[in-house]
Amino acid sequence: MVDPTNAPAPAADLPAPPAPRQQTIALVDDDRNILTTLSIGLHAEGFATRVYADGETALKALLENPPDLAIFDIKMPRMDGLHLLQELRAQSRLPVIFLTSKDEEPDEALGLAMGADDYIAKPFSQRLLVARIRAILRRSELARSPAEAAPAADLPEPVQRGRLKLDPARHQVTWGGRSVSLTVTEFLILEALALRPGVVKSRNQLMDAAYSDDVYVDDRTIDSHIKRLRRKFRAVDPEFAAIDTLYGAGYSFSDG
Incomplete structure (x- = not known):
């Protein structure tokens, strides 16, 4: 028989730890098939996505409600990826990855000089894209607030x-x-x-x-x-x- 005086106290209800914030990736491309494929793949990796079919629409949204990272195609109507990056960099340091084709090396070089964080040539591996996204996001978080992102001894x-x-x-x-x-x-x-x-x-x-x-x-x-x-x-x-x-x-x- 259990002595009630020695019974363990009921466990206190502890608040559940906050769920990690879901990171958001903005996708800008006039090819609906690419937008759909990328969205499905990134959702499977735990990211939220927002999609935009042209640069003009994307620019307004990226400035008003910034995601964690954006992926631009270079060749788009109305406002191409290079022009979009130029306008964005005037007001924001949002991390950006360019999607390029193999024959667009001069555009790649110009985009990187204008402040793109990386580029990936089509056709590309979904794993490669996700690896680049995670690496850029980790470095972006450290650059914004290294003291909060990790103890000083760990940096x-x-x-x-x-x-x-x-x-x-x-x-x-x-x-x-x-x-x-x-x-x-x-x-x-x-x-x-x-x-x-x-x-x-x-x-x-x-x-x-x-x-x-x-x-x-x-x-x-x-x-x-x-x-x-x-x-x-x-x-x-x-x-x-x-x-x-x-x-x-x-x-x-x-x-x-």
Whole structure:
């Protein structure tokens, strides 16, 4: 028989922890099939979506009720993705990914220079897109409020290599004190090289640093990212030569 004086007190009703906020992705494309496919795939990954069929409609909505991230097609009627980004950047730092075609490299370069966070060429893997979205959102959250996003002890320290300074917590890069705007993928590749200056990293090693385990990309994709990295740094320093190529082996960073 249980002694009522020793019976455990009834458990107090504790408030349930708040549910995590659902992140919202805005999709801007004049192709309804792409909008539908992307929406279904992103809903399956736990995101909410808003869809817009043209840039003019999207611009007003993105400024009045910003999502967490937007994905733009470049080629659209009324207002294309480049014009939309230009108008958006005048008033907002909303993270943006461009969808491009393989023959749109000049537009990709212009979009990145105007402030896009990344681009993905069509046709693309849904897994690759989701991996890029999650990486950008993580870095965006840290950049907005690093002190609240993680304890100070958990934040990665800035990396200084000669004239290069990398701040992973804020996704900021400078060369000789001048800012260089990089996509998430470019940042991760550069970080992998700069953390071990002088050590040659193969394409496979750089792919491991820049992409999640379940994403496959052709190893020549790394070559394209290296070309863009060099081009961006040479825009602020025409003498930039810190990324070396060892043909047949890979790339290394020289901080001399």
